[in-house]
Amino acid sequence: MTKVAVVAETLGEALRRAAELGPDHGLRFLDRKERATLVTWPEVLERAVRVSAGLQALGIQPGDRVGLVFPTSPGFFDGFFGAVLAGAVPVPLYPPVRLGRIDEYHKRTAAMLTAASARLILADGRVRRVLGETVALAAPELGCLGVDGLPAGDAPPVSVSEDVLALVQFSSGTTVAPKPVALSHRAVIAQATLIEAQIVAAWPEVDGLQHCGVCWLPLYHDMGLIGCVLPALLHPSTLTLIGPEVFVTRPASWLRALSTYGGTISPAPNFAYALCVDRIKDEQLEGVDLSSWRVAMNGAEPVAPATLRRFVERFAKWGLRPEALTPVYGLSEASLAVTFTPFRRPFTTCRFDRLRLAEGVAEEVGTNDGAELASLGLPLDGFELQLRDGADALPEGRVGQLWIRGPSLMEGYLDRPEATAATFDGDWLDTGDLGFLHGGELYLTGRAKDVLILRGRNYAPHEVEQAADAVAGVRTGCAAAASWLPEGADHEALALFVEHREDATAEQIAALPVAAADAVRAAAGLGCDLVVALPPGTLPRTSSGKIRRAEALKRYLDGTLTPPKKVTPVHIAGVLARSGLAWLRSR
């Protein structure tokens, strides 16, 4: 049986069409004990219509932004589709982590709500009890309510055009100048349609194959909402949802759900595949059969060839198809995906001459000592890639800054014309990523933009640097955080370079790396892999005095990060490196 894909111009229309096809499919929520609750598409619609009427009765107008703070639960969809049907713009934000640092959470969430000019916050009951300070800081005009706290109303859903905003997502959560990515209905529908069409073209629904997804990704993350939920709506099927906290604490729940519900599609960032290999025990997979899993996209953070191989080898005996692992590339500014490794083809990696790569030329080598990179595949239909050096387009095989053009790019950063103008050149968007084309396929080598990518999430370096400021002996404002994928590693490593004060004592300098790592862990919840204390003036700066983070990291790795004047050995003694990093020990 081949299903007809839903044709719709807006998310509201897509939900109505999916609901019209009947109660066979919907959203299946798994709890911590892996018990399932199904909410069918007609039910999702019915609940959303009620919420939409309530929002309108409260005074929500088309175009108003509504912050959503929910765990993975039916409530999220009440709020999301309720806002959409009211013509409003949902802004999904992450809920607080239990026993996490709530002060930081309040600041960050309030900064995002303010950046999105949220008029109202809808939140889960449990979350609402601790959200008080966030609400006080952001002060949305209509306050913070649960969906059951909305007034009763009978206004029908509002029709909107495909040109208006469908949702706002954040490219990184941060207290400093968060960038809200504004996406139109046209963009998100185009993106979800491309994903859906490409899957069905590679794996047609014949001989009993019926596509359905499994998703543990957070719904405030583009890969979860746009990559999993919207394709399930456009190609009506049942999407199985697991809370991200359930996955990270019990990764086997993901693979068991794929097996139990015959999941064919399930994406995740690289760290998740490594977590499965490291944490799942064989006995947790009794009776599990992963052969239904056709497409396991790996994206949202750099793809590590070592992780791909480890995952394929480890789970082959549970029927994992080696060709399922699919490295992809995307960014929230493009709604989600930009390139896919062709489905049904096993992932490929190539080795490139290191010296030539450093000179900006990708030269494949036959030996085993070249730098190994995973291919991220080909652009999706309608997308174009261009590598540039400044304003000049580069030919294949030359390393440059990646620009993209395509049907699902953002309208811009919400209410930030300058940041938007700095990102676009006509209809080309600067990704801030560095890479090259080889055989027509995309390979990434690094980043020109200052962003930390850890566990599939983007972080602004300021957050880590500010935490270091509070440490005794640190020169205020003189820290640089950067992350990169060390060769052979499973995930990006986080490095923090900190200048100490001129008058810092030898004891302070020696204690600085450990103290800074503790401060970062407490403030940002992130573990540093490397902390280096440096004499004042060592970090490279621009002519206007801004610290050049990527350059600092590059110089450190090259061994050329040196202080401006001669220093005694004690000054460079303060280095903390996490023991797991073999490459650091060998230096």
Add this chain to the structure above:
Amino acid sequence: MTTEPTSNTAILDGIAAAAREELDWEGTLTPETPLVSAMELDSLRMLTLVVAIEDRFEVCLEEGDEAGLTTVGDLAGLIQKRLTEAAG
């Protein structure tokens, strides 16, 4: 776990066992041990520990529970409080 009141030592042992099993953490815990730095609790490890503790003691640690929680003793106190609430 049991219907009898759980002693502070039993709670500390339970926290240590959870950390050993789920975080591969080796060490000795006293009530004064600083929670985050001693067990290197980044956000993922913190969540893993929370869920392991919830399963072990059959209690629920909620959002907002972290106020004033800096040592292992504070965490043990919170678990004790939840156990008492559940019993009462």
